[in-house]
Amino acid sequence: MSTSAEFTGVKRGHLPGDLAMWFFILAELSVFAILILAFxxxxxLKPQMFSDSRLLLDTSxxxxMTLSLLTGGLFAALAQEQVRRSRPRRGAVYLLAALLAASVYVLLKLTEYHHLLDLGLGMEHNTFFTLYWILTGFHFLHVLLGMVILGWLAERCRRGLYNAxxxxxFESGVLYWHMVDLIWVVLFPLVYVLS
Structure with a gap:
């Protein structure tokens, strides 16, 4: 009888991806943890300022943006499953869907940035917006890098260079994308919701 792990080609006790990527992700998470702690x-220390400033953001x-990144993460996971089954070209299709979902995030974030700048809510406005721009801007750069990685993986899958x-x-690249998702899942309530 085959187990779920055998079916997907995953060995028990085996971390997906390269060890170097795990160290890189740990380093990146440490930087984000420091920024989140500062926020x-x-x-x-300044609850009223943060509460008032948060009202200027659009929670919807x-x-x-959260849903678009999580959708991209789902498609990346589905692509990984296809590669584990030695169907890389199907994986490429899922990665293109992940890129499309990530593009929605980028469009929404750029629109939000433009709107905030039009209102005069740049980095210098107050402490909340200084930290908002640092946190979300740093994350935005990670999304862009993640999209480059997903595009590169999609092209390699299209050429059939990955298999079980x-x-x-491939798994290292998908791990990076999941880190980007995870960080946003923390940033969204912290920045937009919690007071």
């Missing part, structure tokens, strides 16, 4: 501590836009026995590099 939380400053909010505790933040939710739409050769997927470590």
């Amino acid at each position: 939380a501590v400053t909010q505790a 836009t933040g939710l739409a 026995d050769n997927r470590s590099g």
Whole structure:
């Protein structure tokens, strides 16, 4: 009888991707943790400013960005499953869908940035917006890099360069994308919702 792990080609006790990528992700998460801690501590020190400033953000836009990134993460996971089954060309299709979902995030975030700048809510406006721009801008750069990685993986899948026995590099790229998702899942409530 085959187990779920055998069916998907995953070995028990095996971390997907390369160890170097895990160290890189840990380093990136550490930087984000410091920024998130700075945001939380400053909010505790200036609760009224943060509450008032948060009202100037559109929570529905933040939710739409969250859904677009999570949808991209779902498609990246589906692509990974196709590669584990040695169907890389199907994986390429899922990666293109992930890129499309990520593009929605980019469009929404750029629209939000433009709107905030039009209102005069740049980095210098107050402490909330200084931290908002640092946190979300740093994350935005990670999304853009993640999209480049997904595009590169899609092209390699299209050429059939990944399969069940050769997927470590592919898994590393998908891991990076999931890190981007995870960070936004923390940033969205922290920046847009919690007071």
